[in-house]
Amino acid sequence: MNNFLPNTATPVGTASSRVFDNLRKDLVGGRFVAGEKLAINALKERYQVGLSPLREALNKLAAYGLLIQENQRGFRVPKLSREELDDIAHMRLEMEGMALERAIANGDSLWEADLLAAAHRLKRADITLDKGEEWEHLHTQFHRTLVAPCGSVWLLRFIEQLHDQFDRYRRLGPKMPTIRQELDEQHHQLVELALKREAKAARELMDDHIHKSYEVALKRYQEHV
Amino acid sequence: MNNFLPNTATPVGTASSRVFDNLRKDLVGGRFVAGEKLAINALKERYQVGLSPLREALNKLAAYGLLIQENQRGFRVPKLSREELDDIAHMRLEMEGMALERAIANGDSLWEADLLAAAHRLKRADITLDKGEEWEHLHTQFHRTLVAPCGSVWLLRFIEQLHDQFDRYRRLGPKMPTIRQELDEQHHQLVELALKREAKAARELMDDHIHKSYEVALKRYQEHV
DNA sequence: GTAGGTTAAAAAATCGATTATCTTGTCTAA
DNA sequence: TTAGACAAGATAATCGATTTTTTAACCTAC
Numbered sequence: 001m002n003n004f005l006p007n008t009a010t011p012v013g014t015a016s017s018r019v020f021d022n023l024r025k026d027l028v029g030g031r032f033v034a035g036e037k038l039a040i041n042a043l044k045e046r047y048q049v050g051l052s053p054l055r056e057a058l059n060k061l062a063a064y065g066l067l068i069q070e071n072q073r074g075f076r077v078p079k080l081s082r083e084e085l086d087d088i089a090h091m092r093l094e095m096e097g098m099a100l101e102r103a104i105a106n107g108d109s110l111w112e113a114d115l116l117a118a119a120h121r122l123k124r125a126d127i128t129l130d131k132g133e134e135w136e137h138l139h140t141q142f143h144r145t146l147v148a149p150c151g152s153v154w155l156l157r158f159i160e161q162l163h164d165q166f167d168r169y170r171r172l173g174p175k176m177p178t179i180r181q182e183l184d185e186q187h188h189q190l191v192e193l194a195l196k197r198e199a200k201a202a203r204e205l206m207d208d209h210i211h212k213s214y215e216v217a218l219k220r221y222q223e224h225v
Numbered sequence: 226m227n228n229f230l231p232n233t234a235t236p237v238g239t240a241s242s243r244v245f246d247n248l249r250k251d252l253v254g255g256r257f258v259a260g261e262k263l264a265i266n267a268l269k270e271r272y273q274v275g276l277s278p279l280r281e282a283l284n285k286l287a288a289y290g291l292l293i294q295e296n297q298r299g300f301r302v303p304k305l306s307r308e309e310l311d312d313i314a315h316m317r318l319e320m321e322g323m324a325l326e327r328a329i330a331n332g333d334s335l336w337e338a339d340l341l342a343a344a345h346r347l348k349r350a351d352i353t354l355d356k357g358e359e360w361e362h363l364h365t366q367f368h369r370t371l372v373a374p375c376g377s378v379w380l381l382r383f384i385e386q387l388h389d390q391f392d393r394y395r396r397l398g399p400k401m402p403t404i405r406q407e408l409d410e411q412h413h414q415l416v417e418l419a420l421k422r423e424a425k426a427a428r429e430l431m432d433d434h435i436h437k438s439y440e441v442a443l444k445r446y447q448e449h450v
Numbered sequence: 451g452t453a454g455g456t457t458a459a460a461a462a463a464t465c466g467a468t469t470a471t472c473t474t475g476t477c478t479a480a
Numbered sequence: 481t482t483a484g485a486c487a488a489g490a491t492a493a494t495c496g497a498t499t500t501t502t503t504a505a506c507c508t509a510c
Binding site: 239240241274275276277278281297298 | 492493494495496500501502503
């Protein structure tokens with residue numbers, strides 16, 4: 001269930017892990033203002049947790065790249081920039097393309113089944129539910145499943161990290177995905193090509209898919225500045 | 226000076242940051258046994274630091290991938306495996322190759338100067354000094370400099386992380402680099418090709434360079450098991 | 451003997467309070 | 481005015497102690 005950081009057994013059930021998960025979700029989901037300084041006491045309230053587990057979670061998030069830690073000055077939400085968005089999108093192209101090709105080469109029939117299931121769940125998802133959180137979760141799951149059998153734990157880890165960073169842009173503001181139709185169509189085609197083992201075509205479609213997301217993210221970013 | 230985690234301002238001078246740096250160095254330098262469980266009280270002694278900053282450092286290292294955190298069971302040094310070594314080496318080929326090509330396309334004359342300087346320092350380094358730590362540091366610096374102007378903060382970050390992971394294998398045991406001569410020669414040629422902006426040839430040499438390191442690491446690993 | 455249960459010791463996680471550092475507003479002197 | 485010094489309050493970092501959970505040794509029943 002907890003697929004975060006592939007080769008890192010993340011604790012579950014502790015106060016520290018709870019606040020980590022929640023903070024991560026909130027940071028990725030855009031519920032903090034970029035650049036904002038985090039008031040630790042307020043966070044203690046918000047997440048109903050003591051100082052020690054909170055600080056441990058903040059430290060982890062800083063090492064992960066979702067927070068900036070400043071010398072004797074606490075923690076801050078990283079700023080957003082056009083340059084970084086471009087960087088992240090470009091890296092996603094490279095890494096997810098590579099992963100997809102390798103997944104298509106390695107994936108077995110269990111993978112095919114998982115992929116069909118993930119795509120189906122995503123398609124059926126009610127996007128108005130829980131402010132879109134449900135859809136976002138299934139969307140993440142779909143993309144995870146797609147590249148899962150790429151054979152590299154580290155590649156998967158980096159992709160996960162880039163997704164989180166990318167979502168800080170894509171999910172700016174309260175809005176939900178607007179181009180649902182097109183995305184669903186692309187997801188469907190990605191599955192088709194994966195099952196047919198057409199690596200080259202699949203990669204091209206993935207490039208296109210990421211590019212489309214990039215345009216959404218860029219628009220959100222520009223509206224937000 | 227502190228180039229760790231490119232876009233994360235890491236605090237300096239705090240107890241937490243000191244123990245983080247030292248622990249990282251010791252983990253990468255192979256001064257812990259892979260799979261070993263860390264006794265927190267012993268670490269308190271060893272690094273002369275209180276519990277809170279120590280735990281914060283451990284949490285950061287777990288998020289970074291140099292430690293495994295287990296549910297209510299503390300921290301553990303990740304195991305080593307042939308599969309992971311192959312994964313890391315393969316990812317290094319992809320990522321550093323990509324970074325080098327982009328650095329060669331972007332790098333200005335300041336970079337050329339930095340590169341020459343870094344290569345020179347590395348060549349002049351006394352490898353017997355400080356158990357090879359000095360040489361290791363300059364070696365890291367050289368490779369950092371080589372890819373620095375690649376234009377992607379995230380790519381640099383991933384490369385740094387992979388280097389640390391790779392060194393857990395390459396630096397197994399107390400031994401110092403044995404193939405100094407060959408490495409120096411390759412470093413020299415890398416600079417040459419970079420200055421001549423021969424991206425393709427440089428990348429091929431880099432592949433070869435990483436492959437050579439891989440063979441060393443693999444041998445160390447096999448002797449160590 | 452061995453599986454299952456109990457418990458004492460050890461270790462991890464968390465809390466509350468203390469110490470150190472930074473921030474802000476005010477005052478003074480040029 | 482305004483730059484710099486200072487003090488008071490706020491915040492971050494750290495410590496020592498408490499609580500919770502795990503580990504391991506022991507016991508008992510089969």
